[in-house]
Amino acid sequence: MELFWYLVLMFMLAMYVILDGYDFGAGIIHLFFGKTEKDKKAITSAIGPFWDANEVWLIASGGVLFFAFPTLYASSFSGFYLPLIMILWLLIFRAIGLELRGQVHNRMWERIWDKAFGIASLLLALFFGIALGNVVRGVNLGMVENGVSAHEPHYFFLPLWNPTFDPMAEHQGIIDWFTILLGIIAVVILTMHGANWIIFKTNAAINSKLKKTVFRLNFVLLALIIVSLSVWHIIDPNPFRNFLEHPWLWIFPLMTAIGFGGLFRVQTFKKDITGFLCSSLFLFGGFASTAASIFPNLLPSTNDVNPSLTVYNVAAHEYGLGVGVIWFIVAAILVGVYFFIQHKVFKGKMDDVGYGEH
Amino acid sequence: MEDMLFYDRIQFAFTITFHYLFPQLTMGLSLMIVYFKWKFLRSKDEKYNDAAKFWMKIFALNFAMGVVTGIPMEFQFGTNWAKFSELTGGIIGQTLAMEGMFSFFLESSFLGLFLFGEKLLGHKLHFVTGFLVFLGSWASGFLIIATHSWMQNPVGYEILANGKFVLNNFGALFSNPWLWPSFLHNQMASVVTSSFVVAAIGAFYLLNNKHSQFGQLFVKTGVVFGLISSVLVAFPTGDLTAKNVVKHQPITFAAMEGIFETEEGGSEIVLIGQPNIQDKKLDNKIAVPNVLSFLTYQNWDQTVKGLNEFEEENYPTNIPGLYYGYHIMVGLGTIFIGLMAVASFFLFRKKLYKTHWILWILMFMIPFPYIANTMGWYTAELGRQPWLVYNLLRTTEGASPTVSSGNTLFTLLGFVGLYLLLGMLFLILVGKIINKGPHPVKH
Ligand code: HDD
Numbered sequence: 001m002e003l004f005w006y007l008v009l010m011f012m013l014a015m016y017v018i019l020d021g022y023d024f025g026a027g028i029i030h031l032f033f034g035k036t037e038k039d040k041k042a043i044t045s046a047i048g049p050f051w052d053a054n055e056v057w058l059i060a061s062g063g064v065l066f067f068a069f070p071t072l073y074a075s076s077f078s079g080f081y082l083p084l085i086m087i088l089w090l091l092i093f094r095a096i097g098l099e100l101r102g103q104v105h106n107r108m109w110e111r112i113w114d115k116a117f118g119i120a121s122l123l124l125a126l127f128f129g130i131a132l133g134n135v136v137r138g139v140n141l142g143m144v145e146n147g148v149s150a151h152e153p154h155y156f157f158l159p160l161w162n163p164t165f166d167p168m169a170e171h172q173g174i175i176d177w178f179t180i181l182l183g184i185i186a187v188v189i190l191t192m193h194g195a196n197w198i199i200f201k202t203n204a205a206i207n208s209k210l211k212k213t214v215f216r217l218n219f220v221l222l223a224l225i226i227v228s229l230s231v232w233h234i235i236d237p238n239p240f241r242n243f244l245e246h247p248w249l250w251i252f253p254l255m256t257a258i259g260f261g262g263l264f265r266v267q268t269f270k271k272d273i274t275g276f277l278c279s280s281l282f283l284f285g286g287f288a289s290t291a292a293s294i295f296p297n298l299l300p301s302t303n304d305v306n307p308s309l310t311v312y313n314v315a316a317h318e319y320g321l322g323v324g325v326i327w328f329i330v331a332a333i334l335v336g337v338y339f340f341i342q343h344k345v346f347k348g349k350m351d352d353v354g355y356g357e358h
Numbered sequence: 359m360e361d362m363l364f365y366d367r368i369q370f371a372f373t374i375t376f377h378y379l380f381p382q383l384t385m386g387l388s389l390m391i392v393y394f395k396w397k398f399l400r401s402k403d404e405k406y407n408d409a410a411k412f413w414m415k416i417f418a419l420n421f422a423m424g425v426v427t428g429i430p431m432e433f434q435f436g437t438n439w440a441k442f443s444e445l446t447g448g449i450i451g452q453t454l455a456m457e458g459m460f461s462f463f464l465e466s467s468f469l470g471l472f473l474f475g476e477k478l479l480g481h482k483l484h485f486v487t488g489f490l491v492f493l494g495s496w497a498s499g500f501l502i503i504a505t506h507s508w509m510q511n512p513v514g515y516e517i518l519a520n521g522k523f524v525l526n527n528f529g530a531l532f533s534n535p536w537l538w539p540s541f542l543h544n545q546m547a548s549v550v551t552s553s554f555v556v557a558a559i560g561a562f563y564l565l566n567n568k569h570s571q572f573g574q575l576f577v578k579t580g581v582v583f584g585l586i587s588s589v590l591v592a593f594p595t596g597d598l599t600a601k602n603v604v605k606h607q608p609i610t611f612a613a614m615e616g617i618f619e620t621e622e623g624g625s626e627i628v629l630i631g632q633p634n635i636q637d638k639k640l641d642n643k644i645a646v647p648n649v650l651s652f653l654t655y656q657n658w659d660q661t662v663k664g665l666n667e668f669e670e671e672n673y674p675t676n677i678p679g680l681y682y683g684y685h686i687m688v689g690l691g692t693i694f695i696g697l698m699a700v701a702s703f704f705l706f707r708k709k710l711y712k713t714h715w716i717l718w719i720l721m722f723m724i725p726f727p728y729i730a731n732t733m734g735w736y737t738a739e740l741g742r743q744p745w746l747v748y749n750l751l752r753t754t755e756g757a758s759p760t761v762s763s764g765n766t767l768f769t770l771l772g773f774v775g776l777y778l779l780l781g782m783l784f785l786i787l788v789g790k791i792i793n794k795g796p797h798p799v800k801h
Pocket residue numbers: 510540541543544545547548550551591592596597599600601603687688689690691692694727730731732733734735736737738739741
């Protein structure tokens with residue numbers, strides 16, 4: 001039962017990363033490439049009717065986490081208190097940037113909200129990457145000092161950083177060189193992902209430029225991946241243990257590799273959706289591989305006193321999880337239907353649907 | 359520790375109060391937009407479609423505010439009330455997760471279609487998407503109130519040796535006797551807000567001699583919806599809600615009504631008076647004998663328990679706040695019924711649009727339904743104190759153990775600043791939409 005909810009949660013988070021990921025990416029593109037009013041309009045209309053529904057994947061994942069793994073929800077949300085609240089603030093800025101920009105026709109007003117939207121998107125991509133880094137690295141559960149826990153074994157609190165930025169320090173921070181590395185990877189890949197979405201959904205003048213950008217960024221990504229894989233053993237000495245035990249898990253790294261390979265060829269794809277599918281595959285594979293490498297841990301412990309939080313020791317009680325399955329299946333079918341309808345009505349290029357005219 | 363709890367509470371109270379300013383309008387307004395759209399389909403009169411379109415603009419802005427301020431709510435259970443989340447997550451997580459899966463997806467997917475899809479969908483389907491948005495927002499209200507009702511009156515649970523609450527009866531969450539009266543009361547109250555807002559904007563147009571055709575339509579619709587919902591808010595839903603409080607939280611009821619000493623042979627209803635906690639009495643009291651007993655028990659002589667009958671450690675922590683909150687809500691509710699009745703009378707006599715003094719009053723009523731709604735929630739929440747889960751888990755036991763007060767104060771200040779900005783922007787933009795008014799669209 002726990003396993004079912006674990007898969008549900010991971011699937012929902014992956015959906016969130018893929019869907020809202022392109023919104024963040026579009027924001028970053030908007031920040032750096034949105035020079036003319038026409039291009040800006042194309043970019044925002046590409047995500048116009050979708051971003052709100054995409055964000056619901058985050059809220060719903062939060063709900064499922066709360067319901068199925070309450071101890072993890074409590075421990076991680078209070079432990080990562082500061083960055084989470086900042087993520088909330090950024091989400092607010094991104095949303096109002098998008099929503100309010102078109103409400104007043106004034107150059108200064110528009111420029112302010114353009115920047116709010118773009119910068120918030122950039123920082124969100126960075127923060128989510130850093131968050132992933134924190135989960136992989138693990139935290140000092142129970143806030144152990146000299147072998148004694150200061151709190152219950154599943155609680156902790158992290159400041160934003162410590163002066164050494166060393167992930168292996170006893171007093172860790174949210175930001176260290178490892179988590180920053182993952183943060184930068186997230187920014188790069190989401191920028192590419194967002195560009196692919198814009199290419200797919202619009203006829204913007206900048207599309208051919210964006211294809212070139214994706215192609216170039218792919219080399220940056222390659223370099224970053226090589227660096228991160230070569231330092232990964234410092235964080236987790238044995239990241240492949242699950243893959244060796246269950247060889248079918250290699251399918252996830254394989255997906256990442258296929259998506260990655262595909263991205264080198266964006267400039268030659270015939271269909272505009274192919275690039276987007278490649279970056280989605282890359283994101284999905286990358287996310288799933290990371291989750292698989294730490295399984296069954298959900299939040300590893302960096303001390304020897306308190307055990308890691310795992311799928312099995314943070315789950316809610318059997319009965320609740322059991323009835324949950326029933327309503328969840330009904331809800332999931334409905335969500336599938338909405339998703340289908342939404343993408344069917346707004347199929348094809350978004351340029352002429354117009355955004356902001358409501 | 360006390361400090362920390364204090365900031366946690368202020369932060370929660372501040373952010374939820376701000377959040378609820380928006381859904382209370384969207385829930386009621388979605389109903390009224392569906393009504394306008396339906397009238398249009400029936401009569402083919404473009405006026406109704408333009409009215410629906412105008413209110414959709416205001417709806418969209420409110421909705422966006424509701425969403426951005428709602429997400430922090432969902433996170434704050436974990437960030438600030440970690441111990442509470444850990445212990446009760448298996449239960450309240452159910453309804454919160456259901457809210458995400460059943461209502462937020464519904465609302466957000468179809469809102470996009472509703473706002474951008476009129477041309478693509480045609481009027482009939484467009485009406486359907488509007489209806490689905492309405493359904494989603496009411497489902498959201500239902501599930502969040504189911505969550506809230508469980509905290510007020512826990513049902514279907516079991517407490518394990520390690521202190522965790524686990525669910526043992528899923529159905530009980532929805533047959534909770536607290537839930538239905540509370541839900542219906544709350545929804546009616548949100549229709550009150552939207553009707554008053556619609557009527558006020560209508561009055562504004564009439565008084566300014568602008569968009570008079572719409573002014574009349576809005577005033578009429580607002581007053582009719584307003585009368586019906588104001589009555590329903592008080593009776594039967596408010597009455598049933600109050601009876602729940604008497605039954606399940608008698609001590610809260612005594613504090614709400616300001617009864618310090620039990621009176622044998624029937625309790626008076628207090629209209630005015632200031633609670634004096636030091637001397638345990640009401641100052642400057644104006645009261646009507648025996649009415650409270652009648653309202654509560656339909657029996658003029660029944661005794662209503664006073665605070666003196668209970669342990670002091672279980673007293674609600676803020677008795678004056680609770681008392682005022684409740685009296686402001688009920689007082690405003692009574693005024694709403696009276697005002698809407700008078701306005702309806704003039705409407706019926708076909709004189710309303712020319713009777714300027716009523717239009718002025720209607721216009722200036724805008725803040726009051728918001729105040730009544732907020733005070734209603736303060737009644738509910740202050741009345742639940744000192745418990746987080748009534749009689750089972752104290753508020754002092756629910757906060758996050760590792761988050762220091764300095765950090766909470768920092769985020770609280772951040773929220774205050776950010777929300778002030780949001781509030782200002784919201785007002786400016788709504789003002790702009792209202793000033794521009796509905797415009798007959800060119801096809
Ligand atoms: C326009 C707003 C409005 C108006 C006019 C009223 N209420 Fe109300 N009331 C609410 C808006 C509201 C609310 C904000 O929606 C609450 C908070 C919790 C809830 O479910 O509804 C509420 C709660 C609430 C509670 C507290 C329930 C609890 O402790 O959980 C009681 C006893 C009443 N109401 C009773 C009344 C009565 C007898 C009214 C007679 C006129 C009345 N209300 C008018």
